[in-house]
Amino acid sequence: MNIAFLHSHAPYASMLIRAFPEHRFYVNEWAGFLRDLPSNAQFVSGPRIMGEFDCVIMDRRDRVDVSKMMTRRNVFIIHCEQNHDDNSTSLMNYAFDSMFDFVVSVSEWKASTLKHFADDPRLRVIRFSSDFPKRMTEPVSGRVGVVGNGLSHEKVSFIQEVSDGYPDFVTIGHGNSDSCGTIIHPNNFTEYVQALHSLDVFVNVVDGNSFGMTPMEAMASGIPTIHGESTDCLSLREHSKNCLVTKGRIHQSVQQVREMIHELVSDREKNKRIGNAGKVAVADYFSPSVFREKWSEVLES
Numbered sequence: 001m002n003i004a005f006l007h008s009h010a011p012y013a014s015m016l017i018r019a020f021p022e023h024r025f026y027v028n029e030w031a032g033f034l035r036d037l038p039s040n041a042q043f044v045s046g047p048r049i050m051g052e053f054d055c056v057i058m059d060r061r062d063r064v065d066v067s068k069m070m071t072r073r074n075v076f077i078i079h080c081e082q083n084h085d086d087n088s089t090s091l092m093n094y095a096f097d098s099m100f101d102f103v104v105s106v107s108e109w110k111a112s113t114l115k116h117f118a119d120d121p122r123l124r125v126i127r128f129s130s131d132f133p134k135r136m137t138e139p140v141s142g143r144v145g146v147v148g149n150g151l152s153h154e155k156v157s158f159i160q161e162v163s164d165g166y167p168d169f170v171t172i173g174h175g176n177s178d179s180c181g182t183i184i185h186p187n188n189f190t191e192y193v194q195a196l197h198s199l200d201v202f203v204n205v206v207d208g209n210s211f212g213m214t215p216m217e218a219m220a221s222g223i224p225t226i227h228g229e230s231t232d233c234l235s236l237r238e239h240s241k242n243c244l245v246t247k248g249r250i251h252q253s254v255q256q257v258r259e260m261i262h263e264l265v266s267d268r269e270k271n272k273r274i275g276n277a278g279k280v281a282v283a284d285y286f287s288p289s290v291f292r293e294k295w296s297e298v299l300e301s
Contacts, residue, residue, distance in 0.1 A: 001299065002026065005041070006058040011186050011213055012079065012106065015129050016057075017041045019292050023299070026053070055299055073101040075298055092117060102298045124298055128213050131288035132220040135197040139223070142265050145170040145199040146180075147206060147214040154251055155205055156180060161254045162203065162261065170195050172214050186214060199223050200271065201264045203257060205250065216286055219243070219278035224264050224271050226250075226257055236285050242277035 001023045005013060017025045017038050025041040037043070059077040076095040095103045096117055104124045105114060117123050144166045146159055159180050163169040169181030172195065184195040196202075202218035204227045218225050225243045228250025239245040244260045246253035264271045 001054040002052075003299070004028070004053040004056040006056065006060075012077070012128070014038070014189060015131075015291075016295060019129060019131070019288070019295065020299070073298075074099060075102045075104060076100045078103065078105045096120060096122070104298065124294060126291060126294045126298075128216055128286050129288040129291035130216065130220045130282045130286035131291070132217045133193050133197075135221045135223070137197070139198050139200050142166060143168045143170065143199050144201045144203065144261055144265070145172060145196065145218070145223075146203040147172045147212065147218075158205060158251050158254065162257045164258075166261070170199065172196070196223070197221055201226065201261050203250075203261070204228070216282055219275075219282040220286075222272075222275040222279045224274040225278060226260050226264075228253065236281055238281075240274075242274060242281045244274070 003023055003025050005017070005025045006028045013027065014037075017027075017040060021038070021040050023040065025038075026044045027037070027041055028044065054072050055075065056073075057075045057077065059079060076098070078091055078095065092103070092114075100122065102122050102124055103117070103120075104126050106125075106127060114123070114125075144163065146162075146169075159169075159171060163181060167181075171180040171183045172186055172192065173183065182195070184192055186192045196214075196218055199218070200223070202215065202223045202225045204212070204215040204225060206212055206215075215225055215227070219242070227237055227243055227245050228248070229246055230249050237243045237245060244264070246256045246260075248256075250257065264274070
């Protein structure tokens with residue numbers, strides 16, 4: 001099957017491409033920052049992407065006019081982080097009002113939005129896959145990482161405060177700041193995996209948003225994680241069992257986070273216990289087999 005992938009969320013794109021090695025993916029220039037492109041995918045640009053495909057997958061309304069694409073099916077993806085250009089309701093309305101055969105939401109996080117479309121047979125909820133390389137070596141002692149996504153002033157300020165005393169600090173996200181240690185972009189897959197696997201502790205700095213892919217992959221690697229109380233995915237995270245959770249929003253919990261980091265760095269037994277429990281929780285919740293099964297229904301039905 002030939003699939004046109006007009007996609008801007010490179011980590012999820014890479015995950016889907018790797019899950020279906022039997023299909024051929026043609027990736028557009030909007031995902032041109034995707035690194036380590038799998039062998040079953042290639043970049044295309046300009047009018048070549050408007051050719052004849054079995055399926056087109058897109059995640060932004062400004063990509064192409066889907067009515068002009070000669071495809072067997074059209075799929076629109078709603079991402080949990082994707083609220084910077086359009087709010088979730090307008091994206092959902094666009095997707096369901098347009099010529100899309102399936103609308104895929106990456107999680108149940110938009111419950112208030114999804115409920116309006118719950119009875120629409122085109123809707124599919126397909127979580128991330130936990131099929132992520134497992135850590136094979138011991139991490140560097142005392143190395144702390146955070147996920148920052150866009151490095152806003154609030155995030156940079158928080159990262160500065162919690163990282164004080166930890167010079168070997170890693171920020172996974174995009175943006176520029178001399179105050180955030182080594183910044184690793186998750187779209188550079190090899191560098192991203194190496195950085196994530198070197199950590200002792202991972203802090204989910206994204207406050208009041210969905211349970212994103214990077215924290216999930218940290219847990220899948222056996223790294224103990226710290227989350228804010230307002231972070232979604234309550235059925236996954238259990239304080240003191242498979243992660244640590246602050247009392248209150250994480251940006252307002254600097255001292256709590258610093259104490260939690262110290263606890264997980266200094267207590268190796270607790271570090272390993274919580275890391276292993278997180279790995280088990282993610283394996284159950286974000287099953288690679290379920291990910292492939294649900295996407296097979298979308299691609300091949």
